[in-house]
Amino acid sequence: MLGFQSGRQADSRRLRRAESTRRILSLELSADRDMQRIHDSGVNSLDIDTTEGRYMLSGGTDGVIAVYDLENHGATPQYTCKAVCTVGKSSRYGHAFSVETVQWYPHDTGMFVSSSFDNTMKVWDTETLKPAEVFRFQGNIFCHHMSPVARKHSLIAVGTKDSKVQLCDLKSGSLAHVLQGHGAEVLSVRWSPRHEYVLATASADSGVRVWDVRRAGGSLFTLDQHNGDKSKAAAANTSAHDGRVNGLCFSGDGLFLLSTGTDNRMRLWNSATGENAPVNYGEVSNKSRRKGLKFAVSGGCSSSEFVFVPCGSSVAVYAMHTGQLVAVLRGHYGNVDCCQFHPDYQELYSGGRDCNILAWVPLLHRPDAEENPAFKDSWSSDED
Template identity: 70%
Template structure:
């Protein structure tokens, strides 16, 4: 395979996709990598910046925000990802209550944004650890999100206890727009990674709405788990995405599909352009979280995988078939958030046990043949995932 690549017979994208898939399928808790234990209460949210892939943010139920350096400069196999700086309880600008969401500014590491149950969202200067801007709201803030691709706007979507979605402009420092249509608190908001004006919102009213923020006429559509079949929806509310609170949203890397999670213990995959429920069956996905659930989707793999906190473990599913590929166990209490490293297919998870755990791909043994099937079978993937893995090497692709 390597010889074929060197000779120009294989597309390098195929190697990258196959290796990314192998790494995701071989994730295991790494005993040689630890993350500083700073939080005195549960960890609600983490985020890794995409500019260098070096720094990670965390926010906890104690109101504390921590920045970690993920790089290993010790020269030793065993090392700890150290805390670089902390917005702790002694900081005059610290959030008074639980931090629900943290996110790096997508284009440089000089700024990040946090939101909290103290009814504020703060835009921080990383150098000074002081807020450059503070947005205040009437209710608890459950979620916020900055678009990872936007060039024509600098909007932050914010979900609060108020059923309205607030759009805040980073440039002007003001709230410029409100989206109305939900009937309960907004638990999660997410911009499309494909179209910068498309926004998805999830609410405790069991609904998921998709918006084009340039339009003043309301949402584009509400997701309907029954795809318009009124006979199936007879005993339930019309146009509900779940039969419970919808607390998780995540687009696939290409933005073509949207995954949602709800307190009905279900996860669903939707066509983000049409709103159609693809009817992929993931089985029971335990979810008792009444706030936002942060889960993650792999990128650059064939097939794609989703990592979902399920009580004290993380379940790994094949996105388009619904197969449970593996279960990652290591936390002592419920897991509330997980984040994939943008470059290395490493997974970081945070939970109510106050720990952040690092899940790292197992290195391939030198005596194992360089065949994707061997690596995949060693990871214990189901047969159809094995087949999809082989498809990543199909000469007809790319």
Template identity: 60%
Template sequence: MLGLMAARQAGLDDPARLRRAERTRRVLSLELNKDRDVERIHGSGINTLDIEPVEGRYMLSGGSDGVIVLYDLENLSRKPSYTCKAFFSVGRSHPDVHKFSVETVQWYPHDTGIFTSSSFDKTLKIWDTNTLQPADIFHFEGTVYSHHMSPVATKHCLIAGHRQEVLAVSWSPRHEYVLATGSADGRVKLWDVRRASGCLSTLDQYNGEKSKASSETANTAHNGRVNGLCYTNDGLHLLTIGTDDRMRLWNSSTGENTLVNYGKVCNESRKGLKFAISCGCNPEFVFVPYGSTIAVYTVFTGELITMLRGHYSTVNCCVFQPHFQELYSGSKDCNILAWIPAPREPVPDDISEKSLPQQCVNPAYEDAWSSSDDEG
């Protein structure tokens, strides 16, 4: 790292390389932070979390009791130990509280003045953050398991909400009209909302090799319910997870199963499972609720890096804070835990370039000079 910093300072290396290296180091050192608590407000399990993308400061949570809470993640006290306080909550006494479990909360991608929530009470609500009153309420005939607003749309303000047995939805961060959905029938579909027919493709775990697939599993992404999906930040790949205890990585342009093997990914959830992908690392990582733990895998090789342990019950959701490479998780134990990069070891004052490991020294610093006494 010191070699990268010296090369960056001298203008001999790409500045993005140092950023990627430090972000990757921070993710690899994530640990349960004993000095940072998140105020406990929920009286039942936490199903969903979302951090607003504008400042990365405010976090929403939704619980099985229908309660919604907004937290301030910034350490205003500047003390080493602090608690992330709840700004407000839509509690059971609120006149517009959801009657049943809140399954998804999401900030409006461009402004913290609006957020959305959907619930098993068959409603989706648009909230004014300042007044804490619903600006609009949409009523559906069936249960709303999940919803999502496009992070890149400039020509539409559509919210994708599916009823009954569609358990996960996600807009592409690359193409504003493309939507991915996962269903209880094991299928994952890609949609273009501008097309009359709608569906662009149905992902096939066998990549069209029907001879290897039975008629029951042909044109399915998983051999079980698909209850979680998430695009990589560049939108080039899509990760899906199913109750067949498998996670799959897909090329979002071709619909091809990349066949990355993550091993058994335990998934016993009967509803949506919210997992997260890192941003700006090399390699990128995916954080997946795995029973009472969170499994950390490399996205493109499938390697299991570590298991984050700290919850007492099933983890339902996690969200990644890309500005500081922090992770927050919600569980049936009613707790939200903060996973923070371990502090870097202090650098000795007397360190010199010669004391650095050889591989850390940029080749540009190697001595290529010769004195006149050595010549002839």
């Protein structure tokens, strides 16, 4: 009995993973769902809450933060996702310049964090839309990130124009620690979804470092695109890319780390060893020269996870472990700067410099496709 039950559970997981893969491979621009246009200039960052999967944050170059309700509350299939609240420059609490990153507090929707080129990072109370805490820095803030799995710390990693990585403690409201090692501004920071104390950081110095923030000195290792083979290195210094590294993203299980650089390359790394995996994604056009690039990775697929990368005015979809370009999503009229994947429904949202947020949804049925025999009516009639 136990073996039969285990087999049924395994079949259910395989079916779910296969369906997730099918849905991702059929993504297309939604004909039924629009996003209310709030921003007057480019959309820099998107984030969907992980508790309900219902609310999405956006941050724009115009300094505006918006909260969208993604649910359809009407009786018709066509609907517009409305912004339930916004914070702009007209608010006494709003950011003065471009909002570069927005993120929900990982454990509930009562709080979110934003960071801006006005040198401040603000922790917001969602109900009152007032900052509960404000952190101030010396220079532009390019990115911040909170750990999705942390239970023993409440640190926010912050990348600024300074080469030092700043760690801010939500509990104390103060700067808790500084990580030194990069030689230029820090453009991307990401906590591991597998280990709560492991942090990856990327810099304009062409380097990517992986840290255990409990260690007093130095990073765990520095990623090397040549895997330690100095005869292949173009320079004496260890580098992950041949240009500025402006994007990082872990796979859902935390076993792999992806990086993007202004050398128009994307690389896959073993997050435990730092080894550069032999995956060739070809040329990955990178238009975000002066800021971070927000890309996303799928989860729960049967064969390989998929990577969604802004490439000019399109979103390129790659198979993570083979490097195959499986789709190009076209719909924006300007460069795309951010992507956010919704793992509950295998949907994708993208924000661009055309001021638009687009929803990409699975095509559930193709009228011209052959019907699956499993769903055909096999009943017979005595009259036949």
